[in-house]
Amino acid sequence: MVAVAAGGLYVAGLVATGDDISAGTRVDGVDIGGMSRAEAEAKLTAEAPASWKAPIPVRVGDGATTVDPAAAGLTVDVAKTADLAADPSRDPFTVIGRLFSPGEREIRPVLAYDAAKTKAAVADLAEQNDRTVREGSVAFREGRAVATQPVTGRKLDTGQAAETLRAAYPAATGAAAVNLPVSVTEPKLPAGEVNRFLDTYAKPAVSGPVTLTAGDQRLRISPATLGDHLTVKNDKGRLTAFLDDEALLRDPDVARPLAALTNAPVEASLGVQDGKVVVESEGRQGHEVTAKALGDAVRPLLTRSGDTARTAPVATRVTEPELSSGSLARLGITEQMSTFTVNFPTAPYRTTNIGRAAELINGSLVQPGEVWSFNRTVGERTPANGFVDGTMILDGSYRSAPGGGVSAMATTVYNAMFFAGVQPVEHGAHSFYIERYPAGREATVAWGQLDLKFRNDTGKPIYIKASATDHSVTVSFLGTKKYDSVEAVAGPRTNITQPVKREGTGEACVPQPPLEGFDTTVDRVFKNNGVEVKRETYKTHYTPRDEVTCKPVTEDAAGR
Template sequence: MHRSTNAVHAARGRHGRRERRSPIRMAVIATGVVATAAGGLYVAGLVATGDDISAGTRVSGVDIGGMSRAEATARLTSAGPAAWKDPIKVAIGDTTTTVDPESVGLTIDAAATAERAADPSRGPVTVIGRLFSSGSRTIEPVVSFDVPKAHAAVAAVAKKTDRTVREGAVAFDRGKTVVTQPRDGRKLDADKAVDALRAAYPATGTGVSPVLLPVSVVHPKVQAAEIARFVKDFAEPALSGPVTLTSGDQRLSISAATLADHLEVTADGGRLASSLDAAALMKDPAVARQLNTFTGSPVEGRLGVRNGKVVVEQEGRSGRQVSAKALGEAVEPLLTKTGTDARTGPVATTTTRPRLSTGNLAQLGITEQMSTFTVNFPTAPYRTTNIGRAAELINGSLVQPGEEWSFNRTVGERTKANGFVDGTMILDGRYQLAAGGGVSSVATTVYNALFFAGLQPVEHGAHSFYIERYPAGREATVAWGTLDLRFRNDSGKPLYIKASATDSSVTVTFLGTKKYDSVEAVAGPRTNVTPPGVRTSSGATCQPQDPLEGFDITVDRVFKNGGVEVKREKFATHYTPRDKVTCG
């Protein structure tokens, strides 16, 4: 039987559709197979590669592959390389030292490093990729950096390594040349040093070079070459031997040691230069002693009164002097020379005339006796010595107009070296032995001379208790370092002081030009009279003492011209009682 054409086509159509669905079915089957396989691989990957970190992962040579984060953290903490904790070598200028990483705030954060090493995804692709990966991974460690701690540590290093610049210098000491070699100054740059330490940590590899910590350098102005030049050109010849100065047949030798004491070296613009303090050199005892004989000070004329007129009793004598300027000009050219002959040269001298002579007496205005006063005292060897010595030192004093005269400055300290001996004086309200005892007689005489000359007192003080041989309220005492007798020459003309002493008296006369026709003293009554007490003392310095009452008194100084009072001044004095003292 034959089927119809339509039936055949219908049958083919059904078979054709069945054949076209077969590839789709196959794709579905394949997909399922792949998914199943991938799932298996994913599970296998999770099992094979561990919890967090891929196999073959290393941090600074430490294998943490296949570990969990916690395991990796523990491994890095316990087995981290030495470079993470070893001291860091640093170079600061020419100084090399080490710093502990932790002390400068540098450590490895193991937990953060493990976190960095862990794979960021646990998805199938990443996990399966780990399973088939055969390579290794290198992870940089995570550095923990405590910046404030680093700055504090660098500051501590700077305290040890910073240094100030040292200038080159040359000085002279005891005839020797002392050289100070120059040295650069340096200062650690803290901010850049912190950055350099951070950049260098952790160090890897062997033979790691020191970390260069940046510094700012200050170079000295005076360099070593300049030191060498100055020593060769000046210092060595300057101290090679003495210099000798000549004037006529006189010779003055100055040793190298003495020269060195008065040489000064200064720097200007990096160059050294020397200078000689000629004024100080001239005052140096080693030079001054020779100058006294090498030259000669002028001898002042001595004045006196004859027939009511001021005359020159003894003519002065000119002297020959060397000035500080002349001394310096003579010495300095010889300092750069060597050899005895080359270091010998002339020095200029000048003639110095005395201030007082017959020729200039009238010109000075010293024309008359302004005042004179004498104090008598009981004879005693110590008084003869001390009063005579003080009068000798005062005699011939010339006080210019407006100038202030001082007893202590003129007489000097009352010591044995100055010609004084121990004598009786008032100390702590009683008589005691002390150097210079008795000079208050001279002070009282000078005070009365200036009083009646009408001159201006500047400083004076009376004895603590009254001494009968002095005029009450018109006397003075002195004590070295605590009490002086001073006056100012306000007469308008130069003033000459003439002083002389015998075994029992001292006289002081002022010569000049009077401002007033006469000056008188008017003493008031004694008031506030106080009886003395009685004391017993002992010791080698004790002196017996008779009693005397204390009192107050005022003395007027009256100035007159043409017999008419033109001015009056009051001087009040308080005396304490003089107790009776018995030495036991």
């Protein structure tokens, strides 16, 4: 009878709970009791709890954001969850037991993880939230003090962050943000030190100009100029400023007015009398401000406020001229090494341009080993530098251009250099021959393209004396001869080529007569005690000078 009764209960239990999932079964609050697996899976999909899809709030250091769980590969596997919820056994004891204990069951959802998506989501978090440590500093820009505040560096631990995200899913509604693990790098300099230096030094330093006085002269240095030469360094956790005295002294905004504030020494003017170098006029002392004196005057003013407090005297010192009666023998400027004169047809532009070049070159003192440069000494041939338009060779023809005629000075310097026996560094001849110059022994210059340079290899200083009239220019080198004499031996003209005739146009056109082109050589012969000790050969190629006639400019053409 007992067996029959038990069998009846078992059958009754199967009938009462014939579905896969027993009554009262829930998954995160979703009732799937009494359903088949397929029905439970459909319901869990349709009525999934909000927490399964809700963004997970996270914190990365001091930054807060959220993570989309699906994008991060964090989901619920509803099929496996339904399988888990299904009754694990259909044995008689379990089936009969359901008839007498139909209580509720809460099933945890089965989670699915896509490791690749989780890794990608964490990488995105790192890209958005990682930051490099930034050190605090102060800089000076356009006359203003600009602070860069320090920033703490942080780096997301991506491996641990992935595990933390998995553990946090699914997040309950209203759950606190999950702290993702980060490593932190603190800046070496705290914000307090940046602000201290900014307020106590940097801002006052450029709060206004500083004024330096020398006698009754005044020099104002602007905040922008001061800032250009102030640098800030971190000295063991404390910001300090450095004023570059040398750079400040060289700054044109300081150097130009400082030159007016002081006066350079005037060098003695030298000449030659009876073959010996003599002083034609004595030099004069000057005064200068050294870089140290400039820095010593400026530094104390930088932390002061107000025009009066930012004004102070600057020390000057006496400077002696290098050339004087007493220094000639010591320097070795005792004899005329060479002299050369070039004659030229009188023309107003030649008088102006050659005279100006002579003025700029005269008195040049070239130290042993120094390279002298025509372009550096004379400067660009512009109206601002005292030059006017004149005739010169451009593209194989005479043209009118600023500085025309200075090739006469270049040729004169070249020959003085040639016969002084010093080392040429750079020179170039005219493209075609000009009859008033010695063939193969002449030079031209062009700003930014061609220079005339020589190196003083005599071991003693060389003084260059230059003078010009309206029809000639003379250059002499004074110093100590390295050779008793230097001679020029001209070779024959070869490779003769004939000019052609062509017509030029435009206001800059200058007529020119024809002249054949040719090649030539010049030997530079060095002698001591009448014996040749060295010989150098210079080769020059001249193109033909074409005959050029200038087509008159018509009124119509001029109007265009």
